[in-house]
Amino acid sequence: MDEQKLIKRLQKGYEEAYRFLFSEYYDWLCNYVYNLCENRSLAEDIVQDAMVNFWKKRKSIIITTSLKNYLFRTCHNQFLQHIRRQKIQFDSLDKIRWDVISEVTLEEDLYDFKMEKLNKLINQLPPRCKEIFVQNKLEKKKYREIAMDMGISVKTVENQMSKALHFLKTNATTFML
Structure with missing residues (x-):
């Protein structure tokens, strides 16, 4: 199928055009994302999310390059968003861990201070x-x-x-x- 014709059919909401797009590019995109993350399940999730988003936004999408390049870039960006979300989650966990460690350290410091003073009094x-x-x-x-x-x-x-x-x-x- 001609790429421009496929894009127009997708924009008009023809499901058979979407199925064709999916069957033509899904495996290729999964392999690309898998090479980025080395996790087959994650790669499939990212590609599926990208394809669903493509379908949802099909009417407003403007493709200035080839459809293949557009999908490639979309999946790449989807992967980067996943990495950013993970980093934010890890940063939040690190902050929580740091807060707990800081709190424990402060309690230990206070305990040490009190014990030092108590020892001076005992002496x-x-x-x-x-x-x-x-x-x-x-x-x-x-x-x-x-x-x-x-x-x-x-x-x-x-x-x-x-x-x-x-x-x-x-x-x-x-x-x-």
């Missing part, structure tokens, strides 16, 4: 009070164990823990957020 405790506090809170020893290890009464351990906790609670409000 300000009197030596015996500090030792009892560290054994109870960091080493997870019970009051009775601490008392036996240090050769003191459980009541003394309780009193020292009470002093340590009061000191930390009073001074910790100055830096805790």
